[in-house]
Amino acid sequence: MSAYQKLSEWLERAMAFQTAMVLFEWDNETLAPEEAGAYTARMQGALSAAYQEIMVSDEVKQLLEQCKEEALSEVERAIVREAEEERLQLVCIPPEEYREFQELVSASTRIWAKARREQDFESFAPTLEKLIACQKRFAGYRAKDGQKLYDVMLDTYEKGFTMEKLDGFFDLLKQELVPFLKQIKESPVQMEDGFLSGDYPEDRQRELAEYLAEYVGFDFRKGVMAVSAHPFTTNLHNHDVRITTHYSDRVDSSLFSVIHEAGHGIYEMGVPDELTQTLVGQGASMGMHESQSRFFENIIGRKEAFWVPLYGKMQELFPEQLGNVSREAFVKAINKVTPGLIRTEADELTYSLHVLVRYELEKQLIEEDLDVRELPKLWAEKYEEYLGVRPEHEAEGVLQDIHWSQGSFGYFPSYALGSAFGAQMYASMEKKLNCSQLLEDGRISVIREYLREHIHRYGKLKTSRELLMNMTGEDFNPRYYVDYLKEKYGKLYQVQA
Amino acid sequence: MSAYQKLSEWLERAMAFQTAMVLFEWDNETLAPEEAGAYTARMQGALSAAYQEIMVSDEVKQLLEQCKEEALSEVERAIVREAEEERLQLVCIPPEEYREFQELVSASTRIWAKARREQDFESFAPTLEKLIACQKRFAGYRAKDGQKLYDVMLDTYEKGFTMEKLDGFFDLLKQELVPFLKQIKESPVQMEDGFLSGDYPEDRQRELAEYLAEYVGFDFRKGVMAVSAHPFTTNLHNHDVRITTHYSDRVDSSLFSVIHEAGHGIYEMGVPDELTQTLVGQGASMGMHESQSRFFENIIGRKEAFWVPLYGKMQELFPEQLGNVSREAFVKAINKVTPGLIRTEADELTYSLHVLVRYELEKQLIEEDLDVRELPKLWAEKYEEYLGVRPEHEAEGVLQDIHWSQGSFGYFPSYALGSAFGAQMYASMEKKLNCSQLLEDGRISVIREYLREHIHRYGKLKTSRELLMNMTGEDFNPRYYVDYLKEKYGKLYQVQA
Numbered sequence: 001m002s003a004y005q006k007l008s009e010w011l012e013r014a015m016a017f018q019t020a021m022v023l024f025e026w027d028n029e030t031l032a033p034e035e036a037g038a039y040t041a042r043m044q045g046a047l048s049a050a051y052q053e054i055m056v057s058d059e060v061k062q063l064l065e066q067c068k069e070e071a072l073s074e075v076e077r078a079i080v081r082e083a084e085e086e087r088l089q090l091v092c093i094p095p096e097e098y099r100e101f102q103e104l105v106s107a108s109t110r111i112w113a114k115a116r117r118e119q120d121f122e123s124f125a126p127t128l129e130k131l132i133a134c135q136k137r138f139a140g141y142r143a144k145d146g147q148k149l150y151d152v153m154l155d156t157y158e159k160g161f162t163m164e165k166l167d168g169f170f171d172l173l174k175q176e177l178v179p180f181l182k183q184i185k186e187s188p189v190q191m192e193d194g195f196l197s198g199d200y201p202e203d204r205q206r207e208l209a210e211y212l213a214e215y216v217g218f219d220f221r222k223g224v225m226a227v228s229a230h231p232f233t234t235n236l237h238n239h240d241v242r243i244t245t246h247y248s249d250r251v252d253s254s255l256f257s258v259i260h261e262a263g264h265g266i267y268e269m270g271v272p273d274e275l276t277q278t279l280v281g282q283g284a285s286m287g288m289h290e291s292q293s294r295f296f297e298n299i300i301g302r303k304e305a306f307w308v309p310l311y312g313k314m315q316e317l318f319p320e321q322l323g324n325v326s327r328e329a330f331v332k333a334i335n336k337v338t339p340g341l342i343r344t345e346a347d348e349l350t351y352s353l354h355v356l357v358r359y360e361l362e363k364q365l366i367e368e369d370l371d372v373r374e375l376p377k378l379w380a381e382k383y384e385e386y387l388g389v390r391p392e393h394e395a396e397g398v399l400q401d402i403h404w405s406q407g408s409f410g411y412f413p414s415y416a417l418g419s420a421f422g423a424q425m426y427a428s429m430e431k432k433l434n435c436s437q438l439l440e441d442g443r444i445s446v447i448r449e450y451l452r453e454h455i456h457r458y459g460k461l462k463t464s465r466e467l468l469m470n471m472t473g474e475d476f477n478p479r480y481y482v483d484y485l486k487e488k489y490g491k492l493y494q495v496q497a
Numbered sequence: 498m499s500a501y502q503k504l505s506e507w508l509e510r511a512m513a514f515q516t517a518m519v520l521f522e523w524d525n526e527t528l529a530p531e532e533a534g535a536y537t538a539r540m541q542g543a544l545s546a547a548y549q550e551i552m553v554s555d556e557v558k559q560l561l562e563q564c565k566e567e568a569l570s571e572v573e574r575a576i577v578r579e580a581e582e583e584r585l586q587l588v589c590i591p592p593e594e595y596r597e598f599q600e601l602v603s604a605s606t607r608i609w610a611k612a613r614r615e616q617d618f619e620s621f622a623p624t625l626e627k628l629i630a631c632q633k634r635f636a637g638y639r640a641k642d643g644q645k646l647y648d649v650m651l652d653t654y655e656k657g658f659t660m661e662k663l664d665g666f667f668d669l670l671k672q673e674l675v676p677f678l679k680q681i682k683e684s685p686v687q688m689e690d691g692f693l694s695g696d697y698p699e700d701r702q703r704e705l706a707e708y709l710a711e712y713v714g715f716d717f718r719k720g721v722m723a724v725s726a727h728p729f730t731t732n733l734h735n736h737d738v739r740i741t742t743h744y745s746d747r748v749d750s751s752l753f754s755v756i757h758e759a760g761h762g763i764y765e766m767g768v769p770d771e772l773t774q775t776l777v778g779q780g781a782s783m784g785m786h787e788s789q790s791r792f793f794e795n796i797i798g799r800k801e802a803f804w805v806p807l808y809g810k811m812q813e814l815f816p817e818q819l820g821n822v823s824r825e826a827f828v829k830a831i832n833k834v835t836p837g838l839i840r841t842e843a844d845e846l847t848y849s850l851h852v853l854v855r856y857e858l859e860k861q862l863i864e865e866d867l868d869v870r871e872l873p874k875l876w877a878e879k880y881e882e883y884l885g886v887r888p889e890h891e892a893e894g895v896l897q898d899i900h901w902s903q904g905s906f907g908y909f910p911s912y913a914l915g916s917a918f919g920a921q922m923y924a925s926m927e928k929k930l931n932c933s934q935l936l937e938d939g940r941i942s943v944i945r946e947y948l949r950e951h952i953h954r955y956g957k958l959k960t961s962r963e964l965l966m967n968m969t970g971e972d973f974n975p976r977y978y979v980d981y982l983k984e985k986y987g988k989l990y991q992v993q994a
Contacts, residue, residue, distance in 0.1 A: 016543035020517035027520060035718045036737035039774065043733075046513035050547070221532045236540075240533035277536065 003066035004076055010060050011083060015277055017051040019236050026234050026242055030226040041106075055083070056091045075274060078461050082279035089156075092141040101134050105407050112405030121376050121394040124405070128372045131407045132365055139366075150366040153410030157286045158417060159463045161476075163363065166413055169420065169478045170356050176482045177353060178386050180489070184337050184349070185388065187493040193333035195325050200251040204317045209245050209258040211313065216296055217448040218243065218262040222269055231257040233264035233293075238276035241265045251318065252334050256297050263296030264289055266448060270456025280460040286411065288464040290418020291425065292451065298348045298419070299426050299484075300447065304331045305439035335492055339387040341396045348419075349489050350387060352481075355416035357382045358401075362409050420481035421468060425451070427480045428472035500563035501573055507557050508580060512774055514548040516733050523731050523739055527723040538603075552580070553588045572771060575958050579776035586653075589638040598631050602904050609902030618873050618891040621902070625869045628904045629862055636863075647863040650907030654783045655914060656960045658973075660860065663910055666917065666975045667853050673979045674850060675883050677986070681834050681846070682885065684990040690830035692822050697748040701814045706742055706755040708810065713793055714945040715740065715759040719766055728754040730761035730790075735773035738762045748815065749831055753794050760793030761786055763945060767953025777957040783908065785961040787915020788922065789948065795845045795916070796923050796981075797944065801828045802936035832989055836884040838893045845916075846986050847884060849978075852913035854879040855898075859906050917978035918965060922948070924977045925969035 024044050032040065054060060064087065067080045093101075108127045115124035139152040151162045213225060218241075228244035235241040243261035245254050267283045275281040283289040300306055304327070307314075311327040322330065337347050343354035361378060364370035370378075379398040384390045391397030403411055429435065429450060438446050454471040468476055490496065521541050529537065551557060561584065564577045590598075605624045612621035636649040648659045710722060715738075725741035732738040740758035744751050764780045772778040780786040797803055801824070804811075808824040819827065834844050840851035858875060861867035867875075876895040881887045888894030900908055926932060926947060935943050951968040965973055987993065 012539070013543045013547055016540040016547070017517075019540050020514075020521070020544060023520055023524060024517070027524070031721055031723075033717065033719050033721050033737055036733065039734045039736045042509070042774065043513040043516050046510045047517060050510055050513070220530065222530050224528055224530050226528075236533065237536045239536045240530055277539065 002070055003063045004070055004072060004080070007060065007063040007067060007080070007083070010054050010057075010063070011079070011279060012277070014051050014054040015279070017047045017054075019277075021047050021051070022234055022236060029228045029232070030244060045102075052090055055087050060087065075278075075280065075461065078280045079278050082460060086279065089142065093138055097134075097137070101138070101407065104130060104134065105405075108407070109402065109405045112399065112402065116395045116399040119393040119395040119399070121397075121399055122373075124399065125372050128404060131404065132372070132409070135407050135409055136366060148367060150363055150410065153366065154413065155410075157411050157414050159285065160465045161287075161413070161417065163367075165476075166359065169417070169476075170359050170413075172478050172482060173352050173356055173416070174386070177349070177485065180486055180495075181337070181339060181350060181353070181387070183495045184489060184493045185339070187495050189493045191332045191336035192329065193336045195321060196252045196333055197250050198321055200249060200318060200321060202247045205247045205251060205254050208251075208314070208317055209254055212255065212310075213243065213258050213262040213265075215310065216259055216262050216266065216300075216444060217269075218265045219269055223265055225258075231261050233261045233268070235265070235268040235282070238269055238271045238273065238281065241268045251321070256301060256334070259301040260293045260297035263293035266296070266451075267292040267456050270452040271459045272457050275459040275461070282460055284455075284458065284460050284462060284467055285464045286414035287417035287421060288455065288467060290415055291421035291464075292418075292455070294419050295422035295425065295451075299422055300435075300439065300444070302331070302335050302348060303436065303439060304328070305436040306444075307331055308440040309442040332492070335489075337489060337493070339389055341383065341387075341389055341391050342400055344400075349485055352416040352419055353386045355412050356386060358412040359416075362412065366409060417464075417476075420478045421464065421476070423481035423484040424468060424472055424474075424477055425455075426484065499567055500560045501567055501569060501577070504557065504560040504564060504577070504580070507551055507554075507560070508576070508776060509774070511548050511551040512776070514544045514551075516774075518544050518548070519731055519733060526725045526729070527741060549587055552584050557584065572775075572777065572958065575777045576775050579957060583776065586639065590635055594631075594634070598635070598904065601627060601631060602902075605904070606899065606902045609896065609899065613892045613896040616890040616892040616896070618894075618896055619870075621896065622869050625901060628901065629869070629906070632904055632906055633863060645864060647860055647907065650863065651910065652907075654908050654911050656782065657962045658784075658910065658914065660864075662973075663856065666914070666973075667856050667910075669975050669979060670849050670853055670913070671883070674846070674982065677983055677992070678834070678836060678847065678850070678884070680992045681986060681990045682836070684992050686990045688829045688833035689826065690833045692818060693749045693830055694747050695818055697746060697815060697818060699744045702744045702748065702751050705748075705811070705814055706751055709752065709807075710740065710755050710759040710762075712807065713756055713759050713763065713797075713941060714766075715762045716766055720762055722755075728758050730758045730765070732762070732765040732779075735766055735768045735770065735778065738765045748818070753798060753831070756798040757790045757794035760790035763793070763948075764789040764953050767949040768956045769954050772956040772958070779957055781952075781955065781957050781959060781964055782961045783911035784914035784918060785952065785964060787912055788918035788961075789915075789952065791916050792919035792922065792948075796919055797932075797936065797941070799828070799832050799845060800933065800936060801825070802933040803941075804828055805937040806939040829989070832986075834986060834990070836886055838880065838884075838886055838888050839897055840912075846982055849913040849916055850883045852909050853883060855909040856913075859909065863906060914961075914973075917975045918961065918973070920978040920981040921965060921969055921974060922952075923981065 021044055024040060024047075028037065028040065060083070064080060064084050067076075072080065104127075108131055111127045112124050115121060135153065136149050139149040143149065143152045148163065154161055154163065154166065210220075210225065214220060218225075222239045223241040223243065226242065226244050227246060229246065231243070231245050233241070233243045243258070243265050245258045245261065247254050264283075267289060271281055271283075283292070307327055307330065311330060314330070315322045315325075335348070337349050339350045339353075340346060343351070346354050357379065360382065361370070361375065364378075365372070365375075375398045376394050380390050383397070401412075403409075426435070429447070433446060433450060435447060438444065455467055458467060462470065465476055468474070518541055521537060521544075525534065525537065557580070561577060561581050564573075569577065601624075605628055608624045609621050612618060632650065633646050636646040640646065640649045645660065651658055651660065651663065707717075707722065711717060715722075719736045720738040720740065723739065723741050724743060726743065728740070728742050730738070730740045740755070740762050742751050742755045742758065761780075764786060768778055768780075780789070804824055804827065808827060811827070812819045812822075832845070834846045836847045836850075837843060840848070843851050854876065857879065858867070858872065861875075862869070862872075872895045873891050877887050880894070898909075900906075923932070926944070930943060930947060932944060935941065952964055955964060959967065962973055965971070
């Protein structure tokens with residue numbers, strides 16, 4: 001048996017443990033009874049420990065060394081590379097410190113949830129300080145010569161995107177979109193969207209959700225849909241991909257969350273059998289994943305052409321609510337720009353400005369030792385400056401997102417990057433395909449197959465920058481995103497872009 | 498750290514792997530998309546291998562030895578005993594042979610399903626022969642000096658129940674119930690049950706199912722209910738117990754399957770925190786589990802007194818179907834005796850005669866080298882003799898149950914034993930509690946608590962015979978079962994018992 005084959009057996013077992021953890025999490029969010037959590041957590045802990053033990057074991061370390069001597073295929077080399085990276089991530093943190101961190105996180109998400117409920121940032125501040133200190137220490141362990149700590153964190157989620165690169169991206173957003181948004185707000189054009197709220201029966205919403213998910217290409221032979229408090233996507237492998245949604249009295253809320261999650265799901269379903277159940281058998285990165293979900297949700301899903309073959313179905317499902325609403329009025333409503341306080345409720349145009357706030361603050365927290373107690377004030381000032389709104393309390397401000405309470409710093413930028421990746425892909429795709437025509441004809445599958453061909457089928461074999469280069473012929477270029485937004489919303493709001 | 502503490506760490510991890518397998522199976526039966534199976538099976542295989550590796554490892558072997566030197570509590574001793582037994586079960590079968598067996602089973606259930614579909618026993622016979630040969634070989638490995646092979650198999654499912662004991666049990670059933678059933682069939686009393694079939698809307702059936710499960714004591718804070726092709730119960734631990742049901746146009750089918758599975762569920766929910774997630778944290782045995790499920794389903798659930806506080810709810814849910822049916826007529830209908838061909842559809846009286854057929858045939862297959870090709874003929878003759886019905890084809894005869902195709906021999910007797918355990922418990926309980934009055938008053942919780950006190954809270958600390966002795970003051974005595982059946986059905990059918 002070659003070293004690679006031996007390594008594969010270890011990795012297969014590690015993947016089995018990881019997949020079991022994924023299933024436990026899915027089950028926990030969608031089905032498990034309310035009292036199960038504390039008991040099930042013990043098993044998740046044991047599985048996680050068993051996974052880590054394999055990845056940091058001497059056997060795996062030696063096999064990884066030996067693999068370098070063997071003639072491997074491109075896929076095999078990528079798997080070895082991923083395993084090596086995963087090993088280094090795990091091995092450089094002393095087990096004792098890692099356990100402390102896990103305990104901290106398990107407490108901190110509860111403390112955060114309580115603080116949010118009580119609109120009281122002060123009660124979360126000391127925990128947040130500890131989380132930051134911990135993550136900075138871990139980043140220090142992982143840093144390669146001279147690497148900045150926030151760059152180490154960013155690299156975890158999006159390889160090749162340093163502060164230098166992201167400063168360029170976010171500065172462009174700030175320079176272009178902040179004044180553009182002011183113009184939009186002053187525009188005399190008004191969008192009526194009252195009809196999107198109301199008594200939309202849940203069973204009809206579910207029918208619509210299933211219909212739309214299937215329509216955009218989520219294959220229910222390889223996937224399921226369930227309900228959870230917050231929509232998410234997960235997968236056991238390429239033949240078992242799972243999305244959730246959440247129904248409310250705003251029909252567009254579940255509708256677009258379903259298209260969004262289906263976009264994530266389609267990505268995972270597009271990973272080939274050769275790669276699934278290996279360390280390169282998932283989407284390339286957080287940002288690349290968001291590029292797919294937000295592409296389907298916004299670039300495609302909020303286009304008039306998308307609704308040409310679909311709006312009749314909407315009216316059929318909701319005759320009382322939409323029978324007298326024209327398709328044109330519906331499309332305007334789902335593209336209404338409303339600068340708000342909550343990121344997850346943001347419209348397409350203002351979304352990345354929410355991310356901009358978080359990026360700037362994270363950078364200060366990690367690189368400039370910003371006192372966490374300054375956060376609420378800075379948060380409010382930045383929201384005022386970029387979006388023109390100001391939180392009345394911390395629950396709709398700095399306490400709104402779970403990420404920091406989980407110790408995730410450097411994750412937020414991926415959301416904005418994903419949107420920008422999608423716009424760059426769309427610009428390049430438009431040179432080959434007439435997307436609007438395809439959508440009007442109900443041939444969305446052509447667009448989906450194009451993405452599979454250029455993105456999905458590579459799994460984690462390439463980084464997001466390599467994938468972009470491959471598909472669009474150039475490195476990441478945020479100009480496409482800004483141009484796309486300004487052209488679309490300039491037209492909608494009759495504003496000179 | 499003591500040897501016991503070290504052992505506990507290994508066992509905790511082994512339990513985590515096993516629980517993950519349970520969750521995968523649950524998910525597979527209730528939710529997973531159709532194409533997931535083959536891929537997920539790889540992970541289940543890896544988890545199973547990891548579980549076995551722990552249980553047969555030298556570390557665990559040595560720790561088990563060392564534990565014998567340590568002062569342990571009763572619970573700890575029981576856990577060590579179970580671990581030792583599990584280890585011996587696994588270690589005595591050469592890994593290569595075990596792998597072959599698993600492959601055989603994975604093929605054989607498919608071959609059996611096809612044979613059943615095509616009503617063609619011949620196509621399954623060679624596989625069945627291999628399964629028997631394999632299980633006899635395995636039983637040989639496990640047999641202690643002079644132990645008969647079928648006794649080894651029986652012991653796996655029900656400790657302390659040998660052929661000698663079971664011959665006495667089944668002979669009594671044959672002598673008493675076969676002639677009694679003939680009397681019943683000749684009785685002029687007719688039970689009308691046509692109204693149990695019909696257009697019973699599924700959402701109402703679901704409402705009833707949830708209501709009944711909760712009513713008998715299934716705690717939805719620690720459990721969930723889902724739909725699957727065949728009803729079953731499973732559990733991750735005592736705070737996560739799961740039952741399924743299946744809706745058809747016979748309202749009593751899902752109704753009693755829900756009470757049955759809730760009975761299993763209540764057992765697992767009654768296991769104390771101290772035992773859950775350990776090797777003694779489950780019901781004592783297959784038979785003891787069936788005793789609880791069949792107790793709730795039949796002894797309690799088909800009693801008139803049970804329906805006194807409930808029948809109004811039934812009529813409310815199904816006014817068109819049951820509005821004009823009296824409670825008395827309903828209770829008669831759900832106790833109608835109809836000797837049939839299919840075990841899982843059998844009524845309370847004839848159920849154990851189906852098991853009798855299987856017990857006699859298994860004994861011949863294992864102990865007397867019965868040629869499997871004789872099975873269809875013998876099956877038909879025994880059904881004719883004991884139940885007065887004869888299969889027209891093998892799908893409603895020898896091919897009906899999945900058990901043999903999974904290599905399970907010695908499992909069937911537990912079904913009949915469970916019914917008999919329940920009757921013995923009921924007789925003893927009646928000396929302390931007035932069950933009918935309690936049921937009429939809607940105080941079923943008193944009965945449930947009595948069972949928890951005497952059975953559930955022990956988990957696997959005691960064997961089924963020990964539990965019976967403990968609760969009823971005597972060893973297993975099948976007379977109670979026969980008396981219970983003859984008294985109940987003698988009265989219903991106006992037959993001299």
